[in-house]
Amino acid sequence: MEPVFTMASWAALCLGGFFYVIGAVGLNRMPDLFTRMHAVSVSDTLGVGLLTLGMAIHSGASLITVKLLIVVLVLWTTGAVASHALARAALHDGEKPVLVGADGRLTPTDCVTLFPELGPRLAQPLSSEAVETGADQGDPAAATWIPGRSRSGDTNATASAAAEMGMAAMRINMLGALGLMKMFRIGTMSSARSRGRTRDRGSR
Amino acid sequence: MFAVAILAVLAALALAVVRALAGPTAFDRLLAVNSIGTSAIMLLALFGFLTDRPEFLDIGITYVLLNMIGTLAVLKFFRYGALGHAQDPERDEALR
Numbered sequence: 001m002e003p004v005f006t007m008a009s010w011a012a013l014c015l016g017g018f019f020y021v022i023g024a025v026g027l028n029r030m031p032d033l034f035t036r037m038h039a040v041s042v043s044d045t046l047g048v049g050l051l052t053l054g055m056a057i058h059s060g061a062s063l064i065t066v067k068l069l070i071v072v073l074v075l076w077t078t079g080a081v082a083s084h085a086l087a088r089a090a091l092h093d094g095e096k097p098v099l100v101g102a103d104g105r106l107t108p109t110d111c112v113t114l115f116p117e118l119g120p121r122l123a124q125p126l127s128s129e130a131v132e133t134g135a136d137q138g139d140p141a142a143a144t145w146i147p148g149r150s151r152s153g154d155t156n157a158t159a160s161a162a163a164e165m166g167m168a169a170m171r172i173n174m175l176g177a178l179g180l181m182k183m184f185r186i187g188t189m190s191s192a193r194s195r196g197r198t199r200d201r202g203s204r
Numbered sequence: 205m206f207a208v209a210i211l212a213v214l215a216a217l218a219l220a221v222v223r224a225l226a227g228p229t230a231f232d233r234l235l236a237v238n239s240i241g242t243s244a245i246m247l248l249a250l251f252g253f254l255t256d257r258p259e260f261l262d263i264g265i266t267y268v269l270l271n272m273i274g275t276l277a278v279l280k281f282f283r284y285g286a287l288g289h290a291q292d293p294e295r296d297e298a299l300r
Contacts, residue, residue, distance in 0.1 A: 010205050017212025020246070024216035027223050027239060033231050036223070040239050043216060051209055051246055055253055067261040071249065071268055075242065078272035082238055082279075089279045090231040 009057040016050030023047055031106055032098035033090055037083055044079040048072060206254040213250065217243040234278055241271035 019042055026039025052072040056065045096108035217240060224236035245264045252260030 013205050013209040017209045020216045020243075021212050021219075024219035024239070027236065028219050028226075033229060033235065036232065036235055040235060043239070044242055047216075048242065048246060051213075051250070054205075054209070055249060058253060059258065064258045064261060067258075067265065068249070071245065071261065071264050074265070074268045074272070075245070078268070078275075079242075082272060082275045085276055085279045086231060086235060086238075090229070093231070095229060095231060 005057055005060075009054045012050045012054035012057060016047050016052075016054060019043060019050060020047035032108070033095055034087065034097045037087060041079070041083065045076060048075050206250050210247065210250045210254060213243050213246050217247070234275065238271065238275050241267065241274070245271070 021043075023040050023043025026042065027036050030036045030039050049072060052068050056068050059065050059068070096110055098106045099109040099114075101107040101109070220236045220239040220243060224233050224240065227233055245267045248260045248264040248267065249258075252258045252264075
């Protein structure tokens with residue numbers, strides 16, 4: 001193997017290991033679940049990606065590289081889905097994010113009081129299953145949040161465009177996850193609407 | 205050089221185990237368990253390269269899929285208290 005490739009492999013592996021440890025340290029040092037998830041996402045994306053890149057450079061163009069690619073793509077995709085599901089389950093369970101309060105200290109804060117639109121959203125099915133309900137557009141707090149349509153309160157076009165792109169990526173991820181779950185007969189992540197659907201089809 | 209990466213992943217694994225034992229909520233443990241699963245996959249791949257037997261990657265692919273299914277199953281359990289749909293006599297009646 002050429003020395004250039006050896007050095008590149010070295011660098012990627014060392015950097016990957018570094019970011020991997022950074023994520024694990026953050027997992028222990030951060031104050032609450034949501035910041036811990038934020039820390040772990042470093043090792044789940046950058047750490048895994050760089051380690052895999054190092055191994056891929058080492059193995060060259062071969063079947064092994066294809067397998068590495070499969071591993072890293074599945075890890076990246078399912079990492080996003082699992083984080084989404086974890087945060088949602090935690091919020092549903094009443095987990096309170098630790099935020100800086102008025103006195104400058106870290107205090108657990110109920111995010112539904114901070115962001116009232118979270119209340120109806122938590123009660124809604126997942127966004128990938130949300131359908132047009134014809135909700136009143138005049139009141140952003142009461143309106144159901146529908147992906148692909150920016151709320152009337154949004155003025156920053158760039159931010160909302162970025163959010164919509166993120167939502168599109170998340171929906172693609174969710175499709176894969178929901179397909180897998182259907183395959184294993186676990187059901188869907190969401191309750192009422194999907195139950196109705198099952199009944200309509202008469203699945204048995 | 206793979207030994208260095210393996211050491212880093214092992215250190216991360218140990219830290220994740222600490223978090224899994226410390227908790228405090230079930231979601232923290234779940235996050236740590238997910239992280240342990242990812243570490244195991246990376247360990248498998250790196251160990252395969254260290255010993256010049258990259259066939260370990262096939263096991264790694266299996267672990268990736270199992271890891272994800274496991275996490276989502278546990279999350280669903282936490283949210284609904286069951287893995288399948290709730291037993292609903294009315295619904296069963298409607299299905300018949």
